[in-house]
Amino acid sequence: MKPMSVNNDAVSTVVSAILILAVITTFITAINAYYIPSLAAEHEIKHMQEVHSSFTELAAKTGSDCSNAKVYIPLGDGGLPLMSSLSSSGTLTLEPGYGWVNVSLINISGVERELAGYTTLHDITSVSDLIMKLEYMQPDNYTVKLNDTNYISICIKSTGGVVVNTVKNGNTTFFNSVVDTTVLGNSFSMDVLNSAYHFPEVLGDADVPYSLELTGPFYIKYDCTEDYMNMSTGYFKYRASNNFWIDQELVYENGAVILKQGPDSIIRSLPFMTNDDTELDLCI
Known part of the structure; x- marks a missing residue:
């Protein structure tokens, strides 16, 4: 009987293959666990920067x-x-009637x-x-009135004629x-x-400041001690x-671009509101 011989070459080949497979698996796992998430996060950061640039461009235009x-x-x-087909997403929301801002303007000229x-x-x-424009x-009557004894009326007759009547302190001056x-029309x-x-x-003899009641289509340019504006504070938002x-939100509201992250917000682009030689009071 011949003695049995043992050959370990096949065993070493299998062990080597298992070790190589383990190294490759570890490498792929490390890539999936660390490299791809880091790279994907940078990709999403770049995307958010592009969205921010778009909102800034929107505010400028x-x-x-x-x-x-x-x-x-x-x-x-x-x-x-x-590497990964998993993509971030976003939602656009337009809310035109979200709220209002009442603006009080003091000592205004050229309104x-x-x-x-x-x-x-x-x-x-x-x-x-x-x-008057x-x-x-068409036949109608248009007026600009300080009060019942001081006014001007403009009457468009059915014949096309225009009659002007000016009353000062109850007396007709014109x-x-x-x-x-x-030609009507x-x-x-x-x-x-x-x-x-x-x-x-x-108007020159009226006590300042005064009020005017206008009936009709008029263009007027005037100075006043106080004026008010109501502005819609609707917004356009990307989430x-x-x-x-x-996760972040970018909000365009009244010309401003606001970046929101969790409970915190920061204005990245200022609203289009200036204060030039006047006192500006905002009541929100």
């Missing part, structure tokens, strides 16, 4: 004179090419208004421009037809502060849903 502009906002980062219908303006100190002329005939404008109508005298980075 909204505050400019551009009437037709587009802003690209990427909702997700698209995942890591060849310009385009009026229609019945309007009352208060705390006026002087009027530099007052023009009709886009479609009453005349300034236009005999015109055409546009028509009239400078109410023309000295020929004597209405500047009515990120990240897989590896912190």
Whole structure:
């Protein structure tokens, strides 16, 4: 009987293969556990920076004179090419009537208004421009009134004539037809502060500040001691849903870009509101 011989070459090959497989598995596990999440987090951070740039561009274009502009906002980062198809996502929300801001302006000059219908303006100190502007002329009566004894009325007759009547302290100071005939349906404008109508005298003798009641389509430019504005504080918001980075929100509101993270917020772009030689009180 021949003696049995033992060959360990096959065993060493199997052990080597197992060790190599263990090293490869450990390497892949380390990549999945540390490298890919870190790389994916950087990718999501870059995406949030792109969204922030888009919101800043939105604020800039909204505050400019551009009437037709587009802003690209990427909702997700698209995942890591060849590594991970898991992508972040985002939600856009538009809420135009979220709230209101009441703004009180003190000692304002050069206030310009385009009026229609019945309007009352208060705390006026002087009027530099007052023009009646009709886009479609038709028979009607338009007035600018300090009170029942101080006013100017402009009557458009059915014949197309225009009659102006100015009353100061209850006495008629001007009453005349300034236009005999015109074609109804055409546009028509009239400078109410023309000295020929004597209405500047009515305003000049009024106690300052005063109120004006205007009935009709007028353009007026005036100074006042106090004025008010109501502004909508609606917002446009992007909310990120990240897989590896912190979830954040970017909000565009009244020209400002706000970054929210958890309970904290920071303004990254200031709103379009300036204070120039006037006192500006904000009541929110």
